[in-house]
Amino acid sequence: xxxxxxxxHIARAVGGTNLGPRFLTLGKTQLSHxxxxxxxxxxxxxxxxxGVFATLAAALTGCSGGGxxxxxxxxxxxxxxxxxxxxxxxWYPAFQDVVDQFNNTHTDVQVCWSxxxxxxxxxxxxxxxxxxxxxxxxxxxxxxxxxxxxxxxxALEDLTxxxxxxxxxxxxxxxWKDVSSGSGVYAIPVDAGPVxxxxxxxxFDKYGIxxxxxxxxxxxxxxxxxxxxxSGVIGNYQTNGTAFNVALFAQAGAExxxxxxxxxxxxxxxxxxxxxxxxxxxxxxLIQKGLVSADDSNTSDWTTKMVSGxxxxxxxxxxxxxxxxxxxxxxxxxxxxxxxxxxxxxxxxVQVNQGGSSFAVTTQAKDKAxxxxxxxxxxxxxxxxxxxxxxxxxxxxxxxxxxxTYFAEREDPFFSNQQTNKEVxxxxxxxYTGYTFLxxxxxxxxxxxxxxSAVAKGTKSxxxxxxxxxxxxxNYAKQQGFTVK
Amino acid sequence: xxxxxxSASSADTSNSKPRRQRRxxxxxxxxxxxxxxxxxxxxxxxxxxxxxxxxxxxxxIQTTTIATGTSFTWLKNYAQAFADPIFLQGMLRVVEYSAVxxxxxxxxxxxxxxxxxxxxxxxxxxxxxxxxVPYAIPVVIGSxxxxxxxxxxxxxxxxxxxxxxxSAPDFLSxxxxxxxxVNIVTWQWSGYYMIIVYAALRSIDTDIxxxxxxxxxxxxxxxxxxxxxxxxxxxxxxxxxxxxxxLQFFTEPTxxxxxxxxxxxxxxxxxxxxxxxxxxxxxxxxxxxxxFALGVIVFIFSYLFLFLTRKQNGLK
Numbered sequence: 001x002x003x004x005x006x007x008x009h010i011a012r013a014v015g016g017t018n019l020g021p022r023f024l025t026l027g028k029t030q031l032s033h034x035x036x037x038x039x040x041x042x043x044x045x046x047x048x049x050x051g052v053f054a055t056l057a058a059a060l061t062g063c064s065g066g067g068x069x070x071x072x073x074x075x076x077x078x079x080x081x082x083x084x085x086x087x088x089x090x091w092y093p094a095f096q097d098v099v100d101q102f103n104n105t106h107t108d109v110q111v112c113w114s115x116x117x118x119x120x121x122x123x124x125x126x127x128x129x130x131x132x133x134x135x136x137x138x139x140x141x142x143x144x145x146x147x148x149x150x151x152x153x154x155a156l157e158d159l160t161x162x163x164x165x166x167x168x169x170x171x172x173x174x175x176w177k178d179v180s181s182g183s184g185v186y187a188i189p190v191d192a193g194p195v196x197x198x199x200x201x202x203x204f205d206k207y208g209i210x211x212x213x214x215x216x217x218x219x220x221x222x223x224x225x226x227x228x229x230x231s232g233v234i235g236n237y238q239t240n241g242t243a244f245n246v247a248l249f250a251q252a253g254a255e256x257x258x259x260x261x262x263x264x265x266x267x268x269x270x271x272x273x274x275x276x277x278x279x280x281x282x283x284x285x286l287i288q289k290g291l292v293s294a295d296d297s298n299t300s301d302w303t304t305k306m307v308s309g310x311x312x313x314x315x316x317x318x319x320x321x322x323x324x325x326x327x328x329x330x331x332x333x334x335x336x337x338x339x340x341x342x343x344x345x346x347x348x349x350v351q352v353n354q355g356g357s358s359f360a361v362t363t364q365a366k367d368k369a370x371x372x373x374x375x376x377x378x379x380x381x382x383x384x385x386x387x388x389x390x391x392x393x394x395x396x397x398x399x400x401x402x403x404x405t406y407f408a409e410r411e412d413p414f415f416s417n418q419q420t421n422k423e424v425x426x427x428x429x430x431x432y433t434g435y436t437f438l439x440x441x442x443x444x445x446x447x448x449x450x451x452x453s454a455v456a457k458g459t460k461s462x463x464x465x466x467x468x469x470x471x472x473x474x475n476y477a478k479q480q481g482f483t484v485k
Numbered sequence: 486x487x488x489x490x491x492s493a494s495s496a497d498t499s500n501s502k503p504r505r506q507r508r509x510x511x512x513x514x515x516x517x518x519x520x521x522x523x524x525x526x527x528x529x530x531x532x533x534x535x536x537x538x539x540x541x542x543x544x545x546i547q548t549t550t551i552a553t554g555t556s557f558t559w560l561k562n563y564a565q566a567f568a569d570p571i572f573l574q575g576m577l578r579v580v581e582y583s584a585v586x587x588x589x590x591x592x593x594x595x596x597x598x599x600x601x602x603x604x605x606x607x608x609x610x611x612x613x614x615x616x617x618v619p620y621a622i623p624v625v626i627g628s629x630x631x632x633x634x635x636x637x638x639x640x641x642x643x644x645x646x647x648x649x650x651x652s653a654p655d656f657l658s659x660x661x662x663x664x665x666x667v668n669i670v671t672w673q674w675s676g677y678y679m680i681i682v683y684a685a686l687r688s689i690d691t692d693i694x695x696x697x698x699x700x701x702x703x704x705x706x707x708x709x710x711x712x713x714x715x716x717x718x719x720x721x722x723x724x725x726x727x728x729x730x731x732l733q734f735f736t737e738p739t740x741x742x743x744x745x746x747x748x749x750x751x752x753x754x755x756x757x758x759x760x761x762x763x764x765x766x767x768x769x770x771x772x773x774x775x776x777f778a779l780g781v782i783v784f785i786f787s788y789l790f791l792f793l794t795r796k797q798n799g800l801k
């Protein structure tokens with residue numbers, strides 16, 4: 001028994017004396033005395049001690065059972081006390097105001113919102129709740145890329161029986177495809193991430209570079225910047241850019257995955273094809289020539305370089321400007337502008353999406369019809385969206401606001417009042433056709449990051465990395481009991 | 486504790502029958518008190534350790550796949566774990582860390598303790614506190630702080646190396662992350678081990694040093710030939726602590742991963758692998774298996790080490 005050995009040992013090493021036997025002897029004499037003379041007194045004390053312990057135990061179990069008490073744990077205030085409540089987990093910025101707007105305009109239902117963490121933090125809580133079969137909210141905000149993960153676990157309701165198709169025409173085709181699987185609809189779209197090309201106009205002008213329309217021009221511009229003595233690079237290839245890489249591959253025509261919840265034990269994996277090889281080789285070429293960096297994204301170093309002129313451009317979804325504005329240490333004279341994403345074939349442009357989220361109804365929801373109503377309506381009005389756009393910088397998938405002149409003509413002070421929505425992001429969102437993700441997308445992302453890191457470091461060729469990635473994912477799928485098409 | 490008392494008291498009263506009976510009643514009562522004292526601890530121990538362990542083991546002998554649901558597969562998961570390249574690579578990695586990190590911590594701790602034991606002025610007290618301070622900083626905070634120090638744009642390395650016209654190494658690259666993590670752990674834990682060694686040194690009878698001096702030993706010889714052998718049992722304890730800690734390596738790489746994602750994969754160490762399996766990949770069963778397998782390996786390593794050092798640790 002190492003634990004016993006260890007405790008004896010600690011006693012020896014620290015005190016130099018073995019406390020064990022001495023302690024026992026002491027215990028023995030004391031016990032016999034108390035037993036003879038003070039047993040009645042002892043009894044009282046024991047009763048008291050047991051009482052204290054019982055209270056403690058109650059407090060402990062009270063803590064662990066806290067997850068089920070939902071009504072009292074709303075972050076927002078409930079306006080209609082008598083109305084049934086629907087619990088919602090979400091991490092949208094400025095969501096408090098959206099919830100208040102919803103509660104103030106509804107008498108039949110009230111939203112009880114809490115923030116269960118962002119992305120993976122929320123998903124792990126949700127996974128735990130699924131495992132425990134209790135503790136999940138009624139309505140949950142999920143990024144579209146994890147929807148298959150949870151539909152495969154039968155954790156999300158198919159909303160077609162709750163009138164989801166009635167609101168289908170309100171959304172863009174790509175956004176609707178992202179939340180659908182087969183004939184089922186598993187969430188109501190909220191925001192999207194149409195991808196554009198953000199660039200530093202001041203740097204581009206200084207070195208006489210024009211905005212690239214194709215990837216070939218991008219590579220030429222990268223070389224020109226380098227030759228002209230620019231201290232940074234034109235851009236950064238994010239090896240750990242999860243949805244970023246999926247978007248770049250999709251633009252070249254790759255359909256990486258297929259999954260249909262009507263046959264949930266079958267997946268399709270095709271990460272090693274002509275399109276992915278073309279994209280990865282393109283970036284690898286630029287990286288090995290030193291024309292593009294391969295820093296990890298979403299680190300403090302990356303942010304610092306991004307805002308201080310380390311990179312002259314940033315390929316990112318519409319929400320990217322929010323990150324740039326929030327970062328400190330930015331160049332004071334930086335002039336950012338947005339342009340459409342460079343293309344492989346300028347005549348047949350392909351628009352892509354990076355990120356985007358939606359509201360799903362969990363199978364643990366108490367009142368599913370009411371929960372579906374909340375999912376449909378919470379971001380289903382222009383008023384709610386004005387809060388989302390102005391305070392939360394969200395990009396809407398909701399047609400009435402997406403196609404409104406209000407949204408199209410919004411001027412972004414960060415981009416020197418450029419109408420970025422009209423010029424770049426709305427066309428991108430409307431042309432986007434949707435992706436399919438795997439039921440184990442988090443795993444696929446982690447493997448993808450490792451594969452592309454190896455490429456950037458030069459230990460694997462792009463073709464080798466993609467072949468290995470394909471094998472890894474197929475093996476994992478089989479091990480998880482899926483049939484791989 | 487109770488059993489000792491019972492056997493001792495029944496042994497010395499076995500001669501007279503009525504007295505013995507009376508005593509036995511007393512013993513039983515005493516046993517009850519014993520249980521009452523142990524009770525609160527036992528409830529917490531069983532409720533928060535034994536039951537979760539049994540439940541985890543129960544999970545580890547089942548297999549749940551996203552596609553096919555749950556079934557009992559007994560030891561299949563364990564067979565898979567010990568053939569899983571990620572788990573084995575992670576184990577190899579923590580063994581490599583143990584081989585470098587434990588000697589590093591031990592050398593720093595012993596050197597500092599020996600020096601402090603020889604000094605008796607105010608500086609010794611001050612230094613003792615300062616060396617111990619890193620241990621008082623929470624591991625997460627310490628790792629975050631080092632993450633900033635290692636940063637190529639915000640850390641001091643770039644400007645320090647710049648003074649000599651050199652470019653700073655990238656501490657967070659795939660090649661140098663090993664050394665960067667060793668540095669964090671050594672910085673954090675050496676002070677703690679130093680205090681243990683120092684306490685052990687203080688408990689040595691100073692007459693022995695006097696005797697050694699009369700025999701002509703220098704301070705250095707006293708340190709090497711007398712002090713070190715006399716504190717070998719504390720050193721064994723430190724190594725066991727450090728070994729268990731390093732095999733369960735988790736916090737530092739997890740925190741540093743925020744700034745070095747491509748250098749530290751999410752399954753870098755077995756503990757991180759178990760964590761990511763459970764909470765990112767929804768594989769609670771296999772995660773339990775990995776956790777149990779790691780526990781068994783830690784047990785074997787610790788036992789083996791205590792067995793091999795039984796002469797030094799006095800546990801013979």
